Amino acid sequence: MQISGLINFAIFFLTLSSIYAILSLGLNIQWGYAGMLNIGVGAFFAVGAYTSAIITTPDSASRLGGLDLPIWIGLLSAPMIAGVLAFLIGIITLTLRSDYLAIATIGIAEIVRLVLKNEAWLTNGVRGIAGIPKPLEGINPGVDALLYLLLVLAILAGVFWLSDRAYRSPWGRVLRAIREDEQAALAAGKSVLKFRLQAFVLGSMAMGLAGALYAHFVAFISPEAFQPEFATFIVWVMLIAGGSGNTRGAVLGAFAIWAVWSGTELLTNLLPIAWISRAGALRLLLIGVLLQVILLTRSEGILPEKPPKGIATGGGPDRGRK
Template identity: 55%
Template sequence: MEWIGFANYAVFMAIFICIYALLSLGLNIQWGFTGLFNAGIAGFFAVGAYTSAVLTSPAADGRLGGFDLPFWVGWIGAMVAAALIAWPIGKICLRFRSDYLAIATIGVAEIIRLVIKSEDWLTNSARGITDIPRPLGDLSYTMSQLAYLGIVMAILLVAYLMVERQIASPWGRMMRAIRDNEDAARAMGKDVPYRRLEAFIFGSALMGLGGALFAHFNRSITPEAIDPMVATFLVWIMLILGGSGNNRGAILGVAVVWIIWSLSEIVTDQFPHEYAVKAKYLRIFLIGLMLQLVLRFRPEGLLPEASGERKPVGKPSD
């Protein structure tokens, strides 16, 4: 039946949108609220995916683990691992302008890619890690898809509420102050590199969680599962188009870009083979062009950052 296939596809897309939304929220903390340029999103994503895979998959010969732990341990582990990678990088680079962080995060993502591809004992290199358990994964196909969608939506909602609360708090105000006028914030006695480090680690942990959710959704993870440049860039265009500095915008941007991206893939897959390969690169070209157009004509994005005073969270309005 046609509509069941369609509904299954819609659920599949919705799960991906939720996973990318976590990445986009993570980037929003780093870029939108703090002004940090992370060009290695795919690296933190991969660290999260592999950490959770190693922690939760059943024991296997020839590589570390698996430790067969419950999925939530894997997810927490993914966040911790991504944060642990972010910490030294942030520590070294956040004293300087964000350009240095951009270069360093490109480097980190590249090193992570090399490690994943070549360290047999850790990641099973090219064959990847399989048999990653999916929570509620033993239901029928449609039901387990729906159940997983429910789980990722719940996680996204919790993450969204936490980030919203954090951003509306004095901490969030301080972060925007640092982003908008570093010197003034420093003059007010704020420890700028330390605060930036907090935001960088916090955002990276969310990216790691996104990676873990992806690995459990696919039930496997291989080095080829995700194209690092394209994934990183997609998250960037999602956030910029949606509206950096606005969490709802960050999520809206994900939905818009992911739907365009997936539908364009369906269209180009209909082409004869020799054109289909070229069309893949044409899509990448157009997504790059889209960023240029948004930066030039609508830099504030679809849902701009709220300006002016926000109502403080947790205080009665007086």
């Protein structure tokens, strides 16, 4: 009993961490490679989750769809829709300086949050969408969760491989050049806006994919699940702790911070009963303090960025920017 409980917990933990790792890789493409501040990670995560949920759930009278299509269509559509959204946003906002872009992405996140909450015809409002099908269910009863974990791990490996290759490619090199010195990249004849847009869309697609995987994992989504604290803030902490610009760091950070986050739950379970209702706030407080400690003491993360040989080395995403 103890052992099987432990195994179940391990599977649960690894699945969620892997989903967060995909989010963190997506943010890494935007911030780590290209230096674009996206404070609206949760928006793309939520759009991916809702897209896949609407596509794969059975028909419902109270909202759009469901289309009752196979899950793989949902998993493919989620990054597409998130990518289209990112493209539309990017066209307007990516010419802005980085701090304005950050404010603009908060605005997008706010709009997405309000739409999820208020447009009940589309999303069923605050009641959320229930009964999202789980893939690989019933093939071999008893190991459903394990099979899903393997699927998520395989997708994570794919995203990781693509992202790592992109970093080493000439494309990644241009992104780093833009990040370090936009004017110089422009002078070298690179279309800054085009490269930024590509990175923004690709990163957001990874976030949308993570959203779909999350939706099929938990089977029920509502606007509550996409609060900025859990969908955006924690992803930033993961990336910065792991090492922005480093794909291994982004994945490691996701697992490490999710472990810390889960660990704080064990910690707050020791609190007296009267404090239980405030445990969530206490855990967020700890994560917030952790971010400050990382920024103050080791801002390059556990695994600092290591650009491939042949170009000037050194420097995190922030080096050399005014």
